[in-house]
Amino acid sequence: MMSGEEEENAAELKIGEEFLKAKCLMNCEVALILEHKYEQLQQMSDDPMNQVSQVFEKSLQYVKRFSRYKNPDAVRQVREILSRYQLAEFELCVLGNLCPETVEEAIAMVPSIKTKGRAHDDDAIERMLNDLSLIKKFE
Amino acid sequence: MFYLSLIEHTLRLPPHLLHLPVDEAIKSELETLFLDKVIAKLGLCISVYDIRSIKGGFIFPGDGASTYTVEFRLIVFRPFIGEIIVAKLKESDASGLRLSLGFFDDIYIPVHLLPTPSRFEAIPNTRNQGRWIWDFGDAEEAQSEEPRFVIDGSDPIKFRVDSVIYPSIPLEQPENSKPFAPMVITGTINYDGLGPVSWWEEAEMIQEDE
Numbered sequence: 001m002m003s004g005e006e007e008e009n010a011a012e013l014k015i016g017e018e019f020l021k022a023k024c025l026m027n028c029e030v031a032l033i034l035e036h037k038y039e040q041l042q043q044m045s046d047d048p049m050n051q052v053s054q055v056f057e058k059s060l061q062y063v064k065r066f067s068r069y070k071n072p073d074a075v076r077q078v079r080e081i082l083s084r085y086q087l088a089e090f091e092l093c094v095l096g097n098l099c100p101e102t103v104e105e106a107i108a109m110v111p112s113i114k115t116k117g118r119a120h121d122d123d124a125i126e127r128m129l130n131d132l133s134l135i136k137k138f139e
Numbered sequence: 140m141f142y143l144s145l146i147e148h149t150l151r152l153p154p155h156l157l158h159l160p161v162d163e164a165i166k167s168e169l170e171t172l173f174l175d176k177v178i179a180k181l182g183l184c185i186s187v188y189d190i191r192s193i194k195g196g197f198i199f200p201g202d203g204a205s206t207y208t209v210e211f212r213l214i215v216f217r218p219f220i221g222e223i224i225v226a227k228l229k230e231s232d233a234s235g236l237r238l239s240l241g242f243f244d245d246i247y248i249p250v251h252l253l254p255t256p257s258r259f260e261a262i263p264n265t266r267n268q269g270r271w272i273w274d275f276g277d278a279e280e281a282q283s284e285e286p287r288f289v290i291d292g293s294d295p296i297k298f299r300v301d302s303v304i305y306p307s308i309p310l311e312q313p314e315n316s317k318p319f320a321p322m323v324i325t326g327t328i329n330y331d332g333l334g335p336v337s338w339w340e341e342a343e344m345i346q347e348d349e
Binding site: 023024025026027029030033034037053054055056058059061062063066090093094098105108109111 | 140141142143170174175183184185186188214216219221222223225240241242295330331332
């Protein structure tokens with residue numbers, strides 16, 4: 001299908017055979033990862049800003065701004081709680097990023113949770129959103 | 140959406156890095172190769188997360204550098220169709236909006252994916268710039284001095300990803316053309332809850348009044 005393009009890219013960056021295992025990350029998780037990396041650089045040199053690329057700096061800015069959860073324990077809890085609800089990885093991350101307050105909002109953001117055959121009736125979704133809102137209260 | 144992607148890549152370690160410990164040299168070379176680059180279908184590479192294994196170190200005949208096969212994980216940004224993302228307004232003109240995430244700014248909301256009906260109010264003496272206004276509600280209110288649903292960049296904008304393309308690198312670019320964008324997101328804000336976030340905070344407030 002897109003093999004032509006892949007070959008082109010392979011020629012530039014010389015990517016041989018890549019095997020990809022995608023795992024989705026919520027903005028708040030990326031924020032913790034990049035922040036931690038930034039702190040490591042700070043320990044190693046006097047001028048960490050010199051060491052980081054533009055994309056690193058701007059990404060850190062973005063995920064810090066658009067993370068609902070800052071505390072590492074809270075972040076861990078969000079993933080734990082959402083993992084109990086048989087969601088696909090990407091659904092879990094979209095919900096963790098956008099934090100819908102109502103069942104309608106949740107379905108609007110992630111319509112796939114309501115497809116036929118999945119065990120997500122409105123009550124289950126409501127319970128999930130309630131569990132999430134409890135974390136925010138105790139952050 | 141951010142992903143952690145496991146990649147296997149074979150690279151040459153350029154001789155000028157040989158004074159560094161191998162893993163540092165390899166990390167440095169990986170960052171040079173991947174950071175801030177778009178790989179089609181993988182996305183925009185943000186950061187090297189970790190190196191899982193390094194194999195090789197062979198020097199091929201005639202080559203001054205050693206070759207390694209490295210298994211490592213990258214944090215990448217790769218939007219999917221239907222994803223809802225929050226962004227800032229970068230540009231607004233008669234063809235629509237251009238949005239930015241700071242680290243990525245090839246996001247376009249074309250006119251036909253703005254909420255309907257919308258109208259464009261050009262700013263005089265500027266080249267094609269202006270603001271978009273959603274004509275929602277009764278006609279009188281919408282035409283008033285300060286219409287309620289304006290897109291002026293004062294608050295973040297939520298959009299839904301409509302398509303993502305990875306154009307191939309052009310062989311030649313005419314002078315003065317826009318810089319090449321290896322990944323382009325087209326978005327829509329023509330749904331409930333999308334557009335400037337302040338539009339929907341107001342909606343909530345109205346409901347409370349009633």
